[in-house]
Amino acid sequence: MCLLKLKPSCKDYIWGGHRLAEEYGKEYDGEVLAETWELSCHPDGPSYIANGKYAGQTLQQYIDAEGKEMLGTNCRRFRDFPILTKFIDARDNLSIQVHPDNRYALKNEGQYGKTEMWYVMDAGKEAYLYYGFKKEISKEEFARRIREDTLLEVLNAVPVQKGDVLFIESGTIHAIGKDILIAEIQQNSNITYRVYDYGRIGRDGKKRDLHIEKALAVTNRVPIVKDKRSYPHVADCDYFTVDKLNLDGNVMKKMEGSVSDLSFASILMLDGEGIIYNQGETLEFKKGDSFFLAAGSGTYTIEGSCDALITTIRAKAAPVHIGVDIGGAETKIGLVDIHQKLLASEVMETNANHPAEEIIREIGQRVLKLLDTQGISMDQCVGAGIGVPGTVDRKNGIVRYSNNICWEQVELAKEMGKYLPIPIRIANDADCAALGEAVAGAGRECQDVIMITLGTGVGGGIILDGEIYDGKGISGSEIGHMVIVEGGEPCTCGRKGCLEAYASATALNRDVKRAIGRDLPPEEVFEGAENGDAGLQKIVELYIRRLGVGIVNVVNIFRPQLVLLGGCISVQGETLLSPLREMMKEGCFGREKGQLPEIETATLGKEAGIIGAASLI
Known part of the structure; x- marks a missing residue:
């Protein structure tokens, strides 16, 4: 009717x-x-x-x-x-x-x-x-x-x-x-x-x-x-x-x-x-x-x-989308136009030890200040998207749990709505980064993209038919927590042998420290391996092999057009990509008789999360 x-x-x-x-x-x-x-x-x-x-x-x-x-x-x-x-x-x-x-x-x-x-x-x-x-x-x-x-x-x-x-x-x-x-x-x-x-x-x-x-x-x-x-x-x-x-x-x-x-x-x-x-x-x-x-x-x-x-009601003239990428240490805020171009952005400390209401209020106030600085009225904004680490109930706008920022059952969309009188959508931060790359970065020509973020942990996002795949709408995909070694290294999630326990920057540093007794940043580890250090070569080869196992598993399940690597380790480029391509040829079901995805490095860097969050609207 x-x-x-x-x-x-x-x-x-x-x-x-x-x-x-x-x-x-x-x-x-x-x-x-x-x-x-x-x-x-x-x-x-x-x-x-x-x-x-x-x-x-x-x-x-x-x-x-x-x-x-x-x-x-x-x-x-x-x-x-x-x-x-x-x-x-x-x-x-x-x-x-x-x-x-x-x-x-x-x-x-x-x-x-x-x-x-x-x-x-x-x-x-x-x-x-x-x-x-x-x-x-x-x-x-x-x-x-x-x-x-x-x-x-x-x-x-x-x-x-x-x-x-x-x-x-x-x-x-x-x-x-x-x-x-x-x-x-x-x-x-x-x-x-x-x-x-x-x-x-x-x-x-x-x-x-x-x-x-x-x-x-x-x-x-x-x-x-x-x-x-x-x-x-x-x-x-x-x-x-x-x-x-x-x-x-x-x-x-x-x-x-x-x-x-x-x-x-x-x-x-x-x-x-x-x-x-x-x-x-x-x-x-x-x-x-x-x-x-x-x-x-x-x-x-x-x-x-x-x-x-x-x-x-017509479409809004010259609409602007607000994107917010909340992290454990810092929060990135940006204004994005209809062409997924970042118009302006700023970074603030998250202050994760503060109550959630205080963090949300400060983010809301910083968004309003950024709009004022750019001469953009609230009436021009069609909505705000927020990426946040942890288990996220997208449908109800609630952060169920996030150990990174010590949140539990936080009604993020409702609270942010007190400061921004526009629709608010939230999603897992890794999903937002994947969506950002899919709409404006290395995956903009593809509808099915999987992004794996190699940083302190291993995050990931799955984009199918241009949309975030998150099952029942809670949590999003947790690529980093598939087990690749039964009974292996302890993981931050409480299990053992997860991809994160082997392919994160934290895991790489652990293995280096065990081998040489001191910390080395990822770039020095790869540089040393390239210069002939046998011990570091062995560590890097094992690291790539473990990462490849995880990628092959994901490809066999979802059959994407493109796999993207992001995070601090992804800057190694072809040092990672070349051996991973070979592993996909050998390990993916059907091998080259099937349609193997491309594997590339993400291109948006820290902007991916902002643009992806803005694209939730």
Whole structure:
């Protein structure tokens, strides 16, 4: 079922009239009906489904039952349902107010900010509204005029008539004037900071609260230049695209539209009557009705006479992805564009001995600072991906266990969402590195890639059909913990004979120390072997042989197109690759009669984890 008729929640604010009940048929028994929330998943006023098997349930309950796919792929970047649609009947003047942007609202209010648009459905002859300032004023003057009740003197009063449209970005001071009927499409938020209210008394007998300090912090104090770039749409921004439909019932009495997999469609009937049908279902409409069509609904038809607003969600313009690669010693943060190019990055100490909440807060703050430094707004970011070592529950955004950073049952996605008001996805850090190489590095021409990271431990990631392979969605692959020598060297996981116990830099150093009694960095070990040191040659040959056994095992199971080596030991290049290729020829099932994968060195280095994490979104 894709075509839903919605029933609104009703609001009785003191400035409201009663036209929405009298003229638009809204079911309401009270004397004052100021607003009806026609399309809403907001807990302060949800809309309800009026038809079909979900009748009586909220729109959010329908989405929860059917899955967020009902909203479309363009909505994946939103943490919550993206918009809220209202009818507003202003019998009296609304308060002078302003709405914060996403970043301020999330930090201070725990929900999104608010950008909105108004379509004037009707207005009295002398009707006007306030929209921005007449002239630029200082913060000090703004505060003084609020205290002295002289703010109206510097506000821009705009006369309006039926059919006018205003786009109100967050931070724009504004107010609807009396005797105006409006359709409003806005971000899914209910945050308003009042700065002037005509001295009105609320139902409690007291003057209604003002929010002066918050308003001072978020208000844009320069005149607003009306933006006409939305053409051919009524309004167009990263949060919503609104189009106007007019059928006169004579010359134009039928319209066909299409709802693709990219976005749902909201249809708000401002006037008229007729029928709407989709996928064999037909519903009647009259003015004031609101309909929701799920993404992928296909062709729908409207017949009759109507004025209507059709709202969809488009792809974000110039999107930026945030990538975070958390390690035991350091955390790397980067901003990545749609071409998987790293725009900017920085490195911070992880401070793994600190509580998880502190580490997450510092990462979130550093991300926000990096965005500020680069002049990139949060609105431009479609989401953040985070790579983290250990056992990761990708579906629920939880780090089950990580010995590297001493985390257990940390709700990473939820906690990071307190600082970044965008979708958050997490994965194992080795999986992220593999994904980074697959989308932007040595494996960008391949769909099936296995990456083995040779560092302090042995990590690995498996990319099949361009996606991380992680079984049931928890932990990811643990290539380093396959046993290659039964009863062999102890491993950090508690078992014996794992690949990590033989092919890590730690294992190589152990073997060198046993042979010569002192530590040597990997590069000196390989250099000494190349220069003829018999003892080091023996160690290197055994190291490569053990690594080759692990690689052959993985290739026999997954049959990838490409095997990549990363980490500090991978810099040895052909010293490793040549003998490993020979081992694959001898050890892989089918040998050269089958299709052997290539084996190469990863190319992105420390950027792989950032780019891979960013690609989770």
